[in-house]
Amino acid sequence: MHEMGIANSVIDAVREEIARRPGARASKVGLRLGEWCGVDAESLRFCMEVLVKGTDLEPLALDIDFRPRGSELDIAYLELED
Amino acid sequence: MERVAIEKKVLSENDRIAQALRLQFAECGTLVLNCISSPGSGKTSLLERTLEGFSPDTRVAVVTGDIQTDNDARRLARFGFPVRQITTAGACHLDARMVERSLHGWDLGRLDLLLIENVGNLVCPTSYDLGEESKIVVLSVTEGDDKPLKYPGAFAKSRLMVLNKIDLLPYVPFDMGAARRNARSIHSDIEIIETSCTTQSGVETWRRWIAGRMRAATQSPH
Numbered sequence A: 001m002h003e004m005g006i007a008n009s010v011i012d013a014v015r016e017e018i019a020r021r022p023g024a025r026a027s028k029v030g031l032r033l034g035e036w037c038g039v040d041a042e043s044l045r046f047c048m049e050v051l052v053k054g055t056d057l058e059p060l061a062l063d064i065d066f067r068p069r070g071s072e073l074d075i076a077y078l079e080l081e082d
Numbered sequence B: 001m002e003r004v005a006i007e008k009k010v011l012s013e014n015d016r017i018a019q020a021l022r023l024q025f026a027e028c029g030t031l032v033l034n035c036i037s038s039p040g041s042g043k044t045s046l047l048e049r050t051l052e053g054f055s056p057d058t059r060v061a062v063v064t065g066d067i068q069t070d071n072d073a074r075r076l077a078r079f080g081f082p083v084r085q086i087t088t089a090g091a092c093h094l095d096a097r098m099v100e101r102s103l104h105g106w107d108l109g110r111l112d113l114l115l116i117e118n119v120g121n122l123v124c125p126t127s128y129d130l131g132e133e134s135k136i137v138v139l140s141v142t143e144g145d146d147k148p149l150k151y152p153g154a155f156a157k158s159r160l161m162v163l164n165k166i167d168l169l170p171y172v173p174f175d176m177g178a179a180r181r182n183a184r185s186i187h188s189d190i191e192i193i194e195t196s197c198t199t200q201s202g203v204e205t206w207r208r209w210i211a212g213r214m215r216a217a218t219q220s221p222h
Helices: A003-019 A041-052 B013-030 B042-054 B071-077 B096-102 B150-159 B164-171 B176-188 B203-221
Strands: A023-032 A060-069 A071-081 B002-009 B031-036 B060-066 B082-088 B113-117 B134-140 B160-164 B191-194
Touching: A003 A023, A003 A041, A003 A071, A003 B002, A023 A041, A041 A060, A041 B203, A060 A071, A060 B096, B002 B203, B013 B031, B013 B096, B031 B042, B042 B060, B042 B071, B042 B160, B042 B203, B060 B071, B060 B096, B071 B082, B082 B096, B134 B150, B150 B176, B160 B176, B191 B203
Parallel strands: A023 A060, B031 B113, B031 B134, B060 B082, B060 B113, B134 B160, B160 B191
Antiparallel strands: A023 A071, A071 B002
């Protein structure tokens, strides 16, 4: 239910990162998602798609590293193209 | 193509505020408990029974979250202790900033206990640290005894599970042993207290549990 807010936070973090690297564009963001973090991966995927659609971030691939019995909710990495 | 490590928590802003709150609570010696459950498990009833057992000079306050209405705050204010309602207007959980704002004007130095009643939801509140000392998960026997397996996050992160509405056990197919086993398969040392807010059974045990945490909070600040 709160995946839209989570997706927004991810996108804010992506924008913050590319702002530091003029000319770079983000092609993929990697997240670590624990089973117990309270976020549904498919719902988050959908929210990310909706938020990116029609913006300068599109297309942005999403790589979710699912961790059984974990509580992680982290942005692990960002892939950039020059 | 270049890959850069970010290694940042998605909720880092929430976590930053929560950590500042936690420090403030520790400095003031205020024990903060964050109560989580699905809607209708009896969080408000449990808090009513809790407040009515306190002597009037107990330095306790309550922050209660709901999507709409101040019904819970009105129920809880009857006991004479400070109560504030957070209406989230759609958000399915409380976050640290909402709690920070709700505390405005309260002198934490004069509070020994702050009870936070989260929005009724067993999923989203588990993602948001509110700076609490412990999370408490309330599960009532009118729900399934497999709920700890279906919603593991809340049980994994809670210090205590309150099994509520035990007066209804004769009328529902709820297996207490299975509920305990399921909770402990997720969180092996979760503490468990059985209560009924109708018969008051177990309420004294719950109050003693809180008193124990309060003593621990004042003796060993974080």
